[in-house]
Structure formats: C-alpha cells, structure tokens
Amino acid sequence: MMISTWVSVTAMLVALMNGVRTEDNTQPCAKVHTSRSVVPLGSPVTATCVIRDDCPLVIGQAVHIEWRLGDRLIPSSPAVNESDRVSRAVVASFNHTRAVLTCCIQASNQVVAGVEIRAGYSPESPRNLSCQTNLTSPITLTCSWTPGQHDTHLPTNYSLHTEIWDSSKNHTYEPPSGVHHYTIPRSDFILFSEMKIYVKAKNSLGEATSAPVVLEPVSAAKFDPPKIRAIQVVPKRLGCLRLSWSLSQHQVWMRNYLNLEVRLKTADSSSWSEKTILLDQIKPSKPVVQCHLLHGTVYLAQIRVRYQQSPWSEWSSSHSGLTLESAPTGRLDTWIKVSRDNTPTQLNIQLFWKASKQFRANSQNVSYVIFLHKQPNKKSKLCSTSDNYCTFTVSKRARKVYLSALNRAGKSLPTDVRIYQPKVAQSAVKDVKAVPHDSRSLLVQWTSLVSSDLTGYVVEWRPLLKADLSHIHFETVAKNQSSFIITGNFEPYKPYGVSVYPRFEDGIGFPQTVNAYLKQKAPDIVPKIKIKNTWGSQVEFSWDEIPLNQMNGIIQGYKVFYWNGKNPVKVVSVGPEERKLILENLNTMTVYEAIMMVTTCGGSLNGTIIHFQVQPFDAVTVGMIVIASGVGLAVFIIFTFMTCFSKKKRLKGHLWPLVPDPANSSVKRWTSESLQYAHPSWNNEEPNPKCLSHLSLLDLTTKPIKGMDDLWLNRTEDTSDLAKSICGSPFIPGYNGSNSNSVPYATVIFSAPFNNPPPMERPVYLRSESTQPLLEMEESFSPKSYQNMVTDGKPVEQCFFGPDHDCIPEKGLDPADLWHDFPFLQALAMKESEDYFEDY
Structure with missing residues (x-):
C-alpha cells in the first residue's frame, strides 16, 4: 500500500511538472477517467487517458500511450473516433485491494497521468449484539458486537442505534474506528421501558444492519452478588434449613420479583452439588427454606440472583448451617x-x-x-x-x-x-504392585491363585511415616477382581504401605505387602561409605540404610565409582538390598578415590568423595604371620623340652660337672662301676677323664663299728644314714649337721682308675661345696693344691700331700689346724696315708 501511494504521488508530481503553465495555475498534461475509484474485488475496471494538445511532451511529434497497473504493463487501445492522444485500458479482473493505474508516453517513458483504485467487499451484518446494564453508580447500558467474519479491505464505520418505544427519542452513537462497543449514558434510556437496539456497518461499497435486540434495560442488568445473612434450622423439621438473604447495598431499591438459585454441600465435601435449587419470583429479603437435607449435618450454602432473563450475578460468599440431629442409620x-x-x-x-x-x-x-x-x-x-x-x-x-x-x-x-481366624499358612495372592494412576490415586494390581473357598480381598493402605492406626484405610474387593484404584490424600515423595489380604470362608489369609509412592525423586542423602576390611589387593566397603523419611522413592540400587590418578574410572553396581561391597584387584600403596550414587525411579544423588589406600600388610596378614610364628615357636619349645627331658642325663653331663650328692647317694655308689657309669666316655670327646678313687678303708671311730663292712659292700641297702653319720661325725669339731647351711666335702681325683698303674703325676685334691640339705658349702670355687683358707686376714699356703717345690709350708703352722676346714677328710681318719696311696 505504501508503494502504491508512493507511485501515485510520483505520477501526480511528474504530471504537474510536465503540465502547461497558465497565468493562474499549472494544468496537467493528461487526465485518467474511470467509472469508479472503489470497486468490488475481482471486478473489471475501465480507464481512459486523455493528453492535452498543448502538453510540451507531445508537441510536434507522434504519440503512443502505454498503460501500467503498478509495475505491470497492461494492453491498451486507441479510443474509437478519437485522436492518438486518447487511449483506453481495460482490466478484466482487479485483484488488488489497492493499486495505481497510470498512462505513459512510450517515446520518453514519461508518466503523464494516473489514478488510485481500491477494491474490497461490502460490509457484513454485525453479529452477537448484546447489552448489559450496570446498576451500580453510575447506571449505564453497555452494548457490544462482533464485526463480520470477512475483512472488507475497505474502511468500515459502525454506528449504534436505539429506539425507545414509549418515547419518541431515538439515538445514534458512532464509536471510534476499530472499536466495537459503546456505553449509553443513563439519560438516554429508561430502566423499565423496552427499547430496540441495532448496529449498522457502512463502507464505500455498501452498508449492513445487525439483528435488533429488544430489551428492558433492567432485564439486562447483572446484579451484584447477594448476601446470606443467616442460616437457621426449622423447628421440628428434620433436614430443613432457613436462609435469610438480601441484595447488595447498590440494589436495595429493587422491589420487583427476582429469580434465586441456591447450591449446597456438606462441610466435608470438596465440591458443590451439581443439582442447584431454582426459585422463581422471589421477593428480595424473603427467607428461603431448603429441606430434604441430611440430619445433623453441617452444610455450606451460596446463592445468586437475576431479573427475568438477565445474566446471573456471581455467587455469594459461603455461609454454614447445621440441621437437626437424629439417630444414626445404616450399617x-x-x-x-x-x-x-x-x-x-x-x-x-x-x-x-x-x-x-x-x-x-x-x-x-x-x-x-x-x-x-x-x-x-x-x-x-x-x-x-x-x-x-x-x-x-x-x-x-x-x-x-x-x-x-x-x-x-x-x-x-x-x-x-x-x-475370622487367622490363616497365616494360606495365601491366594502374589505379585502385588502399586503404581501411580493419576495425581491423586494409586493403581494396585495382584495375581490371584485358584482357591475354592476364596470369598474376596481386602486392600489396605497406610502412610508408613505415621504409626497411628487411625491412618489405616481399607476397601473390600470382589474375588473376581485383580486390580483396584485407591484414592486419597496421597503426598508426593512419601512412602505408603499397600497390602492385599485374601478372604476365605473361614478366615483371613496371609497378605502380600509392597511400598508405593505417588511421586518419586532423588533421595535426600547418600549413605556414608565405611571401610570395613582391607586385605591383599581387596577392600570391603559397608554403609547404612537410608532412613525411610529421606528415601523419597523406592531404591533401585547403589553404584560405587572408584579411580586413581593413573587408571580410568571404574563402576560397580549392587542391588538395593545390599549393604556391603568388595573391590578387587587394587594396587597396594596407591591412593584411590571413591564416590557412591543412589538411584530411585525419580532421580539419582551422588555422595561425598572418600580416599582410601590398600597396605601391603594388613591386619589379617600380620595376624596370620604372628599366629604362624607363635605356633612355630611353641612347637620348637615343646620339641626342645621333650628332647631335653629324654636326654637329661647326657645334657646334665654337658652343662655342668657331676658332683656326688651325699644326700641322695651312698658310699656303695662310689665303686668303680658306679664311677664308670657316672663318667661315660662321651664319645671319646674327653680322652683322659678324672675318676674318683675307691675309698674302702675308713676309720670312723677308734673302734670299728660292727657290720660296717657289710654296709659298704651291700648294694641294695640304703647308705644315707652312713653318709649322715660321717657328715655329722662328732669328730668334726664345731660341726652340727642340723644347724649348718652348707657342708664342705672333698674328693680325691686321680688321672686313671684305681686298678691302673699309679700315675707319675701327683694326684689333685679338689675341694667342692654342696647346697644339699645334708651338706654345707663354704665357697663357690675349688682352690688349687697350694691355695687354701685365709687366716687372720692373710692367705695361708697349705700342703695337703706333703711339701714339694710348689708348696712350702709356713713355719709355725700346726698341720692339725689344716683339717678344720676339711671335716670330711678328718672324719675319714685315714691310717698310714702314704702307704695307703702307694697300695693304689
């Protein structure tokens, strides 16, 4: 449209520029004549172009005229009986809503004249005319309508017309262009007088009128919501309530009869009753009685009003009332x-x-x-x-x-x-499922087992987070059903326990129970991973169960992701019932990271990252090593002890020298046989063992004791008394066997048994001590042949076997004093010792 307008303006300017100037004004060189500038869309258009003879563009030359519709050339023909300065063009079908038709001089391609042509449709009759009276201040009447279905493509004007039958006043109202409603002021209508209202649409191609509406302005009024003042019981009438009501303060002046509609619902109901109560011709402020209601029940009531066929007002606010009580009925x-x-x-x-x-x-x-x-x-x-x-x-x-x-x-x-008696061992239900059905209900499904005495089922459900039995709900289901929809105030993300019980003729069977959620999401928390055990290249994780109030859904499983700095991430999945996991083939002395993910049907949640490391020797390995070492050590000790116990005599001979024990021996054991047994050859390890000589000549007293030789020669008799008599001999000065702690004794040692030729070396005198109960010991060492006691703080050399180059006795020393330190030898009182030794 803007382009066409621009072309038209351009053509007019060119025409003016090429016009013939006169004294008064400038006239165009040419004119275009059409039958109509506005035509129905698609109709033919005829145009004639006439060029003036005095036009400067055509003086003195032949003229050929061209026609253009917008940018498109259209055929032309010279006008019959006219000069070449007149041309005619015919457009068989004008399909543009708006276009410029121009004529041009072909030689100079100059536009000399043009005309704008518009096309469209005549208007349709306006539709859906309606009027509504506003009874609040100020009182007005507003009418609205809808234009025709089709666009006319032409400017169309609308006007609202009113005719009051009881008056000669008629009014016409023209709203602004594009506006299809108008508000009539209170002065131009009468509330209770009928009036005719219609709308006209008009454009260049014609006009149309809507269907008229005849109404009484008050009947077109939409009243304000009325008000319920009180709801009271009707005395002695069960199930009846009396409603007192009034109009709003802006319509209290209304005294005519009105239509009233009432709707009711019980206090525990979530929706209003579909059946409303319609009351016609009700005077304002007259009470309304409603009966056939439940006894002893709280009802909520709302009302709305209208005048004749006027629109209903909005519903009033709710008001409650209680009907009279009666005894409960039904089962x-x-x-x-x-x-x-x-x-x-x-x-x-x-x-x-x-x-x-x-x-x-x-x-x-x-x-x-x-x-x-x-x-x-x-x-x-x-x-x-x-x-x-x-x-x-x-x-x-x-x-x-x-x-x-x-x-x-x-x-x-x-x-x-x-x-009904419980029948725990019998069940007729399996594969129970409970899934969401819609935003307020769950669908419960189960599989029935064939049972001849089955009479039905009981579906029970309750919120698992509430332990009160008042939250348990149930529904009885026929035996031929295998599914049921339970409806209630189910909360999303909260667990519900759903059980299906089979009912038999003589009892209740064992139920099947499942957990259900109306809606699920990811859990609130993820269990903390705990390292339970580590051994070798393995580690065992454990975790606690998520609290029921934080699950937010049915757990589908757990996943543990673990990795180190070198290897890619690995994942291990476990079932929803598992609470532990073992990771295998781990590298020792390597720090790993792990994280757990918990999944429900509504989402997943990741926990926190933990670090762990597998040691080369864990507690189990160290324990096994310690146990194995302990067992080996115990076996070695037992083996050693048994060996020592079985070889105690040989071991005793290796560890310490054999010293005769006077408390547990007799002189008879001092024979050559005993000595040979007591000093074995030790596998020839000692080539020259020392042997104790045989002492057979003893002089215990001045007069020999009768039978002494028998005591010495008899092997089977005990000689401990003899030893005691010798050790405790009264000839030993200062000795008392019962009061002494130790007893000294001496042994004469030879280099060979007594029956061998006498050795060239001098025999050695060995002094020893014993802590046995029958002996007293003085010192823990055996002096050499030239060392003895200390007298008056000075060591004294004593020659027991006579003076020689190694031992020179001191002067003034009495030999008799030397025997005080050797009571055993003194007790022997050997006679002619030198001859005695020579005999051996």
Missing part, C-alpha cells in the same frame, strides 16, 4: 484383624470401620461402641471410642462382636462383625 463397613500372640485362651482384635453408602451419622458428634453380645450391657462392652478403629481382646471361643454408632439423638442398629 458400617468393617475390617477385622485377629492375632493370638502366643496367648492360648485370648484373641487380640484390631477392628476398623468406615461409613458405607447407606450409613448416615445424622450428627456431628458420633461415637462408636463395640459389644460382645447383641443385647448390650455394661459387662459385654468391649470398646467405646470416637475414632474409626479400636483394639481389644476376646476369648478364643468368641465368634462375633457388634458395632453401633451413637449420638445425642440415639443409637444405630448394631452391625455384626464376624471374627
């Missing part, structure tokens, strides 16, 4: 659960109930009582409560209990409840 739906709990004579009962479709509480304050007998009395009363459940015990012989509802007006007829 209750019940669900009983029986258990024994190891009590042979009593049954534990959990009884649940709810209102059936026929039950009417007929009161707001209802309680329930359970009796053991149909004719109730105080003794047979088992339970009284205002809840929807009760727990009690009865005798195992009881077969029925009776349930009644009570209020201030009376008591309902009892509902008998059969006591």
Whole structure:
C-alpha cells in the first residue's frame, strides 16, 4: 500500500511538472477517467487517458500511450473516433485491494497521468449484539458486537442505534474506528421501558444492519452478588434449613420479583452439588427454606440472583448451617484383624470401620461402641471410642462382636462383625504392585491363585511415616477382581504401605505387602561409605540404610565409582538390598578415590568423595604371620623340652660337672662301676677323664663299728644314714649337721682308675661345696693344691700331700689346724696315708 501511494504521488508530481503553465495555475498534461475509484474485488475496471494538445511532451511529434497497473504493463487501445492522444485500458479482473493505474508516453517513458483504485467487499451484518446494564453508580447500558467474519479491505464505520418505544427519542452513537462497543449514558434510556437496539456497518461499497435486540434495560442488568445473612434450622423439621438473604447495598431499591438459585454441600465435601435449587419470583429479603437435607449435618450454602432473563450475578460468599440431629442409620463397613500372640485362651482384635453408602451419622458428634453380645450391657462392652478403629481382646471361643454408632439423638442398629481366624499358612495372592494412576490415586494390581473357598480381598493402605492406626484405610474387593484404584490424600515423595489380604470362608489369609509412592525423586542423602576390611589387593566397603523419611522413592540400587590418578574410572553396581561391597584387584600403596550414587525411579544423588589406600600388610596378614610364628615357636619349645627331658642325663653331663650328692647317694655308689657309669666316655670327646678313687678303708671311730663292712659292700641297702653319720661325725669339731647351711666335702681325683698303674703325676685334691640339705658349702670355687683358707686376714699356703717345690709350708703352722676346714677328710681318719696311696 505504501508503494502504491508512493507511485501515485510520483505520477501526480511528474504530471504537474510536465503540465502547461497558465497565468493562474499549472494544468496537467493528461487526465485518467474511470467509472469508479472503489470497486468490488475481482471486478473489471475501465480507464481512459486523455493528453492535452498543448502538453510540451507531445508537441510536434507522434504519440503512443502505454498503460501500467503498478509495475505491470497492461494492453491498451486507441479510443474509437478519437485522436492518438486518447487511449483506453481495460482490466478484466482487479485483484488488488489497492493499486495505481497510470498512462505513459512510450517515446520518453514519461508518466503523464494516473489514478488510485481500491477494491474490497461490502460490509457484513454485525453479529452477537448484546447489552448489559450496570446498576451500580453510575447506571449505564453497555452494548457490544462482533464485526463480520470477512475483512472488507475497505474502511468500515459502525454506528449504534436505539429506539425507545414509549418515547419518541431515538439515538445514534458512532464509536471510534476499530472499536466495537459503546456505553449509553443513563439519560438516554429508561430502566423499565423496552427499547430496540441495532448496529449498522457502512463502507464505500455498501452498508449492513445487525439483528435488533429488544430489551428492558433492567432485564439486562447483572446484579451484584447477594448476601446470606443467616442460616437457621426449622423447628421440628428434620433436614430443613432457613436462609435469610438480601441484595447488595447498590440494589436495595429493587422491589420487583427476582429469580434465586441456591447450591449446597456438606462441610466435608470438596465440591458443590451439581443439582442447584431454582426459585422463581422471589421477593428480595424473603427467607428461603431448603429441606430434604441430611440430619445433623453441617452444610455450606451460596446463592445468586437475576431479573427475568438477565445474566446471573456471581455467587455469594459461603455461609454454614447445621440441621437437626437424629439417630444414626445404616450399617458400617468393617475390617477385622485377629492375632493370638502366643496367648492360648485370648484373641487380640484390631477392628476398623468406615461409613458405607447407606450409613448416615445424622450428627456431628458420633461415637462408636463395640459389644460382645447383641443385647448390650455394661459387662459385654468391649470398646467405646470416637475414632474409626479400636483394639481389644476376646476369648478364643468368641465368634462375633457388634458395632453401633451413637449420638445425642440415639443409637444405630448394631452391625455384626464376624471374627475370622487367622490363616497365616494360606495365601491366594502374589505379585502385588502399586503404581501411580493419576495425581491423586494409586493403581494396585495382584495375581490371584485358584482357591475354592476364596470369598474376596481386602486392600489396605497406610502412610508408613505415621504409626497411628487411625491412618489405616481399607476397601473390600470382589474375588473376581485383580486390580483396584485407591484414592486419597496421597503426598508426593512419601512412602505408603499397600497390602492385599485374601478372604476365605473361614478366615483371613496371609497378605502380600509392597511400598508405593505417588511421586518419586532423588533421595535426600547418600549413605556414608565405611571401610570395613582391607586385605591383599581387596577392600570391603559397608554403609547404612537410608532412613525411610529421606528415601523419597523406592531404591533401585547403589553404584560405587572408584579411580586413581593413573587408571580410568571404574563402576560397580549392587542391588538395593545390599549393604556391603568388595573391590578387587587394587594396587597396594596407591591412593584411590571413591564416590557412591543412589538411584530411585525419580532421580539419582551422588555422595561425598572418600580416599582410601590398600597396605601391603594388613591386619589379617600380620595376624596370620604372628599366629604362624607363635605356633612355630611353641612347637620348637615343646620339641626342645621333650628332647631335653629324654636326654637329661647326657645334657646334665654337658652343662655342668657331676658332683656326688651325699644326700641322695651312698658310699656303695662310689665303686668303680658306679664311677664308670657316672663318667661315660662321651664319645671319646674327653680322652683322659678324672675318676674318683675307691675309698674302702675308713676309720670312723677308734673302734670299728660292727657290720660296717657289710654296709659298704651291700648294694641294695640304703647308705644315707652312713653318709649322715660321717657328715655329722662328732669328730668334726664345731660341726652340727642340723644347724649348718652348707657342708664342705672333698674328693680325691686321680688321672686313671684305681686298678691302673699309679700315675707319675701327683694326684689333685679338689675341694667342692654342696647346697644339699645334708651338706654345707663354704665357697663357690675349688682352690688349687697350694691355695687354701685365709687366716687372720692373710692367705695361708697349705700342703695337703706333703711339701714339694710348689708348696712350702709356713713355719709355725700346726698341720692339725689344716683339717678344720676339711671335716670330711678328718672324719675319714685315714691310717698310714702314704702307704695307703702307694697300695693304689
């Protein structure tokens, strides 16, 4: 459109520039004549172009005229009986809503004249004319309409016309262009007088009028919402309420009859009743009585009004009222659960109930009582409560209990409840599933097992995070069903326990229970990974179960991701019931990182990263090594002990020298045979062992003791007394065997047995001590042949076997004093010692 306008303006300017100047003005060189500048769209258009003779562009030359419609050339023909300065063009079908038709001189390609042509449609009749009266201040009448379905492509004007029949006043209102509504002021209409209203549409191709609307302005008024002042009971009329109401303060002047509509619902209902109560020709402020309501029930009421066929007002605000009470009627739906709990004579009962479709509480304050007998009395009363459940015990012989509802007006007829015996071992249900059905319900499905005495099912559900039995709900299902939709106030992300119980003719079977969620999401937390054990190249993780209130869904499984700085990430999955995981083939002395992910049907959540390292020697390995070492050491000690015990004599000879024990020996053992046995050859390790000489000549007293030789020669008799008599001899000065702690004794050592030729070397005198009970010991060493006691603080050399080059006795020393230190030798009192030794 802008381009066409620009072309038209350009053509006019060119024409003016090429026009013939006169004294008064400049006239165009040519003119274009058309039958109409606005034509119906698609109709033919005829145009004639006439060039003036005095036009400077054509003086003195032949003229050939061309036609253009916009940028497109159209055929032309000279006008009949006209000169070449007149041309005619015909457009068979004008399909443009707006275009410029121009004529040009072909030689100079100059535009000399042009005309704009518009095309469209005549207007359609306006539709959907409606008017509404506003009765608030200020009072007005507003009418609105809809234009025709098709665009006319031409400027169209609308006008609103009113005609009041009881008056000669007619009014026409023209709204602004593009506006299809108009508000009539209060001065131009009468509320209770009928008037005719219509709309006209007009453009260059014609006009159209809408269908008229005849109305009384007050009947087109939409009243403000009325107000319910009070709802009261009707005395002595059960199930009836009286509503007092009034119009708003802006319409209180209204005294004509109105139509009134009432809608009701009980206080515990979530939606209004679909059936409304319509009351015609009601005077304002006249009370309305509604009956056939439930007894003792709180109702909420709303009303709206209109005048004749006017629009309904908006609903009023809600107001509540309570109908009169009456005794409860109908029976209750019940669900009983029986258990024994190891009590042979009593049954534990959990009884649940709810209102059936026929039950009417007929009161707001209802309680329930359970009796053991149909004719109730105080003794047979088992339970009284205002809840929807009760727990009690009865005798195992009881077969029925009776349930009644009570209020201030009376008591309902009892509902008998059969006591079903539990049948734990029998079940007719498997594969129970509970999935979301919509935003408010769950679909429960199960598989039924064939059973001849099956009578039905009970579907029970409860929120798992609430332990109160009042939250348990149930529904009885026929035996031919295998699915059921449960509806309730289910919360998203909260767990619900759904159980399906089979019912038999003689009892209740074992249930199947599943957890269900209306909506799931990722858990709130992820369990903390704990390192339980490590050994070799393995590590064992453990974790705790997520609390039920933080699961937010059914756990599908756990995944543990672990990695180190060198190897890629590895993942291990475990089932939802697992609480531990073993990672294998780990590198020792390498720091690993691990993280756990928990998944539900609604999402996943990652935990925190932990670091761990596998040591080359773990506690188990160290323990095994310690145990193996301990066992080996114990075996070695036992083996050594047994070996030593079995070879104690040889071991004794290796570890310490054999010293005769006078307390446990006799002189008889000092024979050559005993000495040879006591000093073995030790596998020829000692080529020259020392042998004790045989002492056979003893002089214990001045007069020999009779039978002494027998004591010395008899091998089987005990010689301990003899040893005692020798050691404790009264010839030993200052010695008392019972009061001394140690007893010195001496042994004469030779280099060869006594029966060998006498050795060339001098025999050695060995001094020893014994701590045995019968001997006293003085010193822990054996002096040499030339060393002896210390006398008066000075060492004294004593020559026991006579003076020689090694031993020179001191002067003034009495030899008799030397024997005080050797009581054993003194006790022997050997005679002619030198001859005696020579004989040997």
